[in-house]
Amino acid sequence: MNASELISLDAAELARRIHAREVSSVDVTRAHLERIEAVDGPAESGVHAFLHLDAEGALAAAEAADRAIAEGAPASPLAGVPIALKDNLTTTDMPTTAASRILEGWRPPYDATVVSRLRAAGLVPLGKTNLDEFAMGSSTENSAFGPSRNPWDLTRIPGGSGGGSSSAVAAGESPLALGSDTGGSIRQPGAVTGTVGVKPTYGTVSRYGLIAFSSSLDQIGPCARSVLDAALLHEVIGGADPRDQTSVSAPLPPVVEAAQAGARGDLAGVRVGVVTEFSGEGYQPGVLGAFTDAVRVLGELGAEVVEVSCPSFGYALPAYYLIAPSEASSNLARFDAMRYGLRVGDDGEHAADEVMSLTREAGFGAEVKRRIMIGTHALSAGSYDALYGKAQKARTLIVRDFTAAFETCDVLISPTTPTTAFPIGERADDPLAMYLADLCTIPSNLAGNAALSVPCGLSADDGLPVGLQIMAPALADDRAYRVAAAYEVARGDTGPRIPELRALETTR
Ligand code: GLN
Numbered sequence: 246m247n248a249s250e251l252i253s254l255d256a257a258e259l260a261r262r263i264h265a266r267e268v269s270s271v272d273v274t275r276a277h278l279e280r281i282e283a284v285d286g287p288a289e290s291g292v293h294a295f296l297h298l299d300a301e302g303a304l305a306a307a308e309a310a311d312r313a314i315a316e317g318a319p320a321s322p323l324a325g326v327p328i329a330l331k332d333n334l335t336t337t338d339m340p341t342t343a344a345s346r347i348l349e350g351w352r353p354p355y356d357a358t359v360v361s362r363l364r365a366a367g368l369v370p371l372g373k374t375n376l377d378e379f380a381m382g383s384s385t386e387n388s389a390f391g392p393s394r395n396p397w398d399l400t401r402i403p404g405g406s407g408g409g410s411s412s413a414v415a416a417g418e419s420p421l422a423l424g425s426d427t428g429g430s431i432r433q434p435g436a437v438t439g440t441v442g443v444k445p446t447y448g449t450v451s452r453y454g455l456i457a458f459s460s461s462l463d464q465i466g467p468c469a470r471s472v473l474d475a476a477l478l479h480e481v482i483g484g485a486d487p488r489d490q491t492s493v494s495a496p497l498p499p500v501v502e503a504a505q506a507g508a509r510g511d512l513a514g515v516r517v518g519v520v521t522e523f524s525g526e527g528y529q530p531g532v533l534g535a536f537t538d539a540v541r542v543l544g545e546l547g548a549e550v551v552e553v554s555c556p557s558f559g560y561a562l563p564a565y566y567l568i569a570p571s572e573a574s575s576n577l578a579r580f581d582a583m584r585y586g587l588r589v590g591d592d593g594e595h596a597a598d599e600v601m602s603l604t605r606e607a608g609f610g611a612e613v614k615r616r617i618m619i620g621t622h623a624l625s626a627g628s629y630d631a632l633y634g635k636a637q638k639a640r641t642l643i644v645r646d647f648t649a650a651f652e653t654c655d656v657l658i659s660p661t662t663p664t665t666a667f668p669i670g671e672r673a674d675d676p677l678a679m680y681l682a683d684l685c686t687i688p689s690n691l692a693g694n695a696a697l698s699v700p701c702g703l704s705a706d707d708g709l710p711v712g713l714q715i716m717a718p719a720l721a722d723d724r725a726y727r728v729a730a731a732y733e734v735a736r737g738d739t740g741p742r743i744p745e746l747r748a749l750e751t752t753r
Pocket residue numbers: 380381382383405406425426427428429430431458569683
């Protein structure tokens with residue numbers, strides 16, 4: 246089997262072949278490392294999905310997986326399959342930067358729980374992927390190390406903050422990746438790169454070792470090219486963890502079973518609610534067209550499709566941009582030059598508080614500083630009630646909208662994003678335009694329920710991928726998987742899974 250074939254296979258199929266010993270994990274890993282070598286650099290014109298590669302470590306992990314398989318004991322259904330890790334997950338054998346100068350070169354002393362679980366399951370970590378600094382952004386342009394590029398059009402953004410993970414999966418550099426989703430950073434990159442991205446129910450995947458952005462919203466989840474692959478990865482990383490105080494003790498919903506059942510079956514009896522607030526002005530016609538087609542397909546599968554109104558969803562964006570910066574301003578206080586990474590002005594001339602502020606001035610980028618200032622203001626004595634307190638009230642109203650909607654619907658759907666991938670640079674100087682990219686994804690972070698994005702074809706106006714968002718109640722992630730898997734089969738082939746990469750000069 247040649248390398249270009251290997252990089253186009255789904256994780257489930259790769260695992261099947263590796264476990265049947267038709268191909269070795271080492272060969273599969275090599276094929277992906279070669280693909281990365283061919284398309285990831287240079288940063289100015291390549292995909293630039295990776296901030297750090299660990300070829301040696303990956304090959305050693307692949308060899309270990311091959312040995313276990315030869316002994317008849319693969320560690321898990323995904324043993325031997327390569328994976329890429331968002332660089333806000335701690336790893337003992339690779340640097341962890343959160344794409345910030347303030348953490349440049351930092352080597353964490355411990356692995357994130359999800360990373361330990363991947364290793365125990367025999368997956369093969371290839372390296373660390375690019376993100377917006379501290380996961381703040383929707384395009385990866387806020388990375389201190391330069392943006393990643395969308396494999397569908399290298400002049401466009403791959404989404405954010407997890408644009409490195411989504412572009413790695415879309416470009417065939419890795420069949421799987423992990424991301425983190427605070428306001429949409431797994432689902433929005435999935436949508437704009439034509440890949441699957443899942444935000445599990447809050448608390449069902451451990452956040453231990455995830456560099457905290459907004460702790461009441463952050464959730465780690467899978468990125469993949471198929472719904473089943475995402476489910477397989479979800480089961481490897483999910484489940485209770487005593488090291489995370491917000492970890493939920495309830496058993497993980499049976500997402501693999503649901504993905505398999507969905508792919509085999511129809512959707513008879515499933516009640517699907519179309520959120521009426523997520524359409525109209527500001528939505529790209531091609532996105533709405535693809536979404537309307539998806540609604541039709543769900544109806545043909547036997548789902549009962551109705552419209553539902555969630556009137557408070559309109560408050561989600563402003564509420565999020567008070568709550569997330571507030572929590573971030575507190576979480577980022579730990580980067581004080583005394584414990585991690587960068588230290589500026591430690592020359593005997595400056596007092597400790599001066600070293601702290603010089604370091605934070607030099608180490609944080611503009612968006613991170615903006616959020617710290619907004620958050621500090623929203624939490625200050627004079628503004629707390631009017632800003633942070635109000636935002637928390639809006640959050641409650643959003644939770645109530647979900648509760649009411651899920652009384653009559655099994656899942657809710659919307660476009661994942663209002664537009665397809667925008668050109669790099671287009672919104673870089675306009676934070677408010679950038680924030681709009683997460684209009685549809687934020688409500689599920691505020692409410693903590695499950696949501697995913699599954700590819701729903703290409704937009705008729707620009708030929709770029711569109712995502713269908715499927716939202717399910719907390720701890721009913723399996724419902725979203727079932728609907729997504731049924732839809733994925735019914736949607737049929739919408740073109741190449743891995744787009745042909747054209748050099749920047751020709752796409753410009
Ligand atoms: N784009 C949103 C933000 O900038 C969401 C980020 C995320 O989910 N990490 O905050």
